[in-house]
Amino acid sequence: xxxxxxxxxxxxxxxxxxxxxxxxxxxxxxxxxxxxxxxxxxxxxxxxxxxxxxxxxxxxxxxxxxxxxxxxxxxxxxxxxxxxxxxxxxxxxxxxxxxxxxxxxxxxxxxxxxxxxxxxxxxxxxx
Numbered sequence: 001x002x003x004x005x006x007x008x009x010x011x012x013x014x015x016x017x018x019x020x021x022x023x024x025x026x027x028x029x030x031x032x033x034x035x036x037x038x039x040x041x042x043x044x045x046x047x048x049x050x051x052x053x054x055x056x057x058x059x060x061x062x063x064x065x066x067x068x069x070x071x072x073x074x075x076x077x078x079x080x081x082x083x084x085x086x087x088x089x090x091x092x093x094x095x096x097x098x099x100x101x102x103x104x105x106x107x108x109x110x111x112x113x114x115x116x117x118x119x120x121x122x123x124x125x126x127x
Contacts (some may be wrong), residue, residue, distance in 0.1 A: 006052050006118055013114050014045055017107060029099050037091060037103040044084070044111040047078060050113055055122050067123050074115075082108055 004067045021041060051074050058070045086104065089095070 002112065003052075006122075009038070009118065010045065010052075013110065014041070017041060017065070017110055021103065024025070024103055026127065029101060033100040033103055036100055040085065040104055040107050043081075045088070047074075047081075048111060048115055048118075051057055052118065052122070055110055055119060059122065065080070071119055078115075081093075 018041065021034065021037045024030045024037065053068065054074075055070060060069045061067075082104075087103065089100065
């Protein structure tokens with residue numbers, strides 16, 4: 001997968017996700033968590049770019065297992081950071097409702113599917 005294709009697909013996914021987040025702003029129980037959602041959205045864009053750049057560099061490494069290790073490490077790291085974000089927000093802001101996890105998990109799932117897709121294509125350039 002070349003970088004132009006990656007960035008155009010990331011832009012498409014991100015614009016659609018941003019539209020969904022703006023739509024969720026008009027759902028009264030989710031409206032208070034709009035800025036949290038924007039922060040998480042931006043974080044996952046950054047994380048996807050970082051994952052792509054480091055993944056592309058690791059493919060140039062002679063050790064073919066380094067790419068697999070990298071994918072596992074990034075996946076584990078993303079899960080840890082996701083839990084950390086939820087805990088810090090929960091402890092720091094004491095939200096009135098637990099609904100703040102709805103946009104968080106929506107964003108998490110969308111970007112996880114996107115990252116899995118592009119990492120599979122990046123790791124298998126034969127197709």
